[in-house]
Amino acid sequence: QKEVEQNSGPLSVPEGAIASLNCTYSDRGSQSFFWYRQYSGKSPELIMFIYSNGDKEDGRFTAQLNKASQYVSLLIRDSQPSDSATYLCAVNILKDNFNKFYFGSGTKLNVKP
Amino acid sequence: DTEVTQTPKHLVMGMTNKKSLKCEQHMGHRAMYWYKQKAKKPPELMFVYSYEKLSINESVPSRFSPECPNSSLLNLHLHALQPEDSALYLCASGVASGKYEQYFGPGTRLTVT
Numbered sequence A: 001q002k003e004v005e006q007n008s009g010p011l012s013v014p015e016g017a018i019a020s021l022n023c024t025y026s027d028r029g030s031q032s033f034f035w036y037r038q039y040s041g042k043s044p045e046l047i048m049f050i051y052s053n054g055d056k057e058d059g060r061f062t063a064q065l066n067k068a069s070q071y072v073s074l075l076i077r078d079s080q081p082s083d084s085a086t087y088l089c090a091v092n093i094l095k096d097n098f099n100k101f102y103f104g105s106g107t108k109l110n111v112k113p
Numbered sequence B: 001d002t003e004v005t006q007t008p009k010h011l012v013m014g015m016t017n018k019k020s021l022k023c024e025q026h027m028g029h030r031a032m033y034w035y036k037q038k039a040k041k042p043p044e045l046m047f048v049y050s051y052e053k054l055s056i057n058e059s060v061p062s063r064f065s066p067e068c069p070n071s072s073l074l075n076l077h078l079h080a081l082q083p084e085d086s087a088l089y090l091c092a093s094g095v096a097s098g099k100y101e102q103y104f105g106p107g108t109r110l111t112v113t
Helices: none
Strands: A004-006 A011-014 A019-025 A030-038 A045-050 A054-058 A061-066 A071-076 A085-095 A098-103 A107-112 B004-007 B010-013 B018-025 B031-037 B044-050 B053-057 B064-070 B073-079 B087-094 B102-104 B108-112
Touching (some): A011 A019, A019 A030, A019 A085, A019 A107, A030 A061, A030 A071, A045 A054, A045 A061, A045 B102, A071 A085, A098 B044, A098 B053, B010 B018, B018 B087, B044 B073, B053 B064
Parallel strands (some): A011 A107, B010 B108
Antiparallel strands (some): A004 A019, A019 A071, A030 A045, A030 A085, A054 A061, A061 A071, A085 A098, A085 A107, B018 B073, B031 B044, B031 B087, B044 B053, B064 B073, B087 B108
């Protein structure tokens, strides 16, 4: 079983709509949760992180964490064509006495003008 | 400042060449990472340094040799690579323990001919 699972998409939304990206994780020892945005040919950019159950909002982005369901989501409000990218979900787990990051396979988001 | 720098941006090398990738961060982070990313795949962890000591080696072939000269610098020495090693090589840094974020550099696009 993979540590992090994401739907590969593509997820297509019209400009101005809400994009909802989802991620599940398998290890209940996961401590921290992250969303990275990656444009084609570029490196991943950290856009949101969340440590506690509930919602965390930053501008148009809201990260949601439900540890009981082992579920993390990212909502993008008022989606723009510039939001079109691959979104990687990552979790941080203490293994071998060290914090390791595990990435999902990414969800490709297309925002249509 | 969350900047991680990497040089070179692009590298083309033959299978008999020896080259090095360089990474630098000035955020005071004590954990530094090398990842390999193939097209349409998530980053794949190669090595982790914690407090300048190699903490994790994910069974990477010996033709890849990491080095951490000090807390701000990370090198990846390449020798006798294969064409299948062509990929985007990403450096990242983060705090060495606890809940923390991980930031990526822009990457080096490596092509092995």
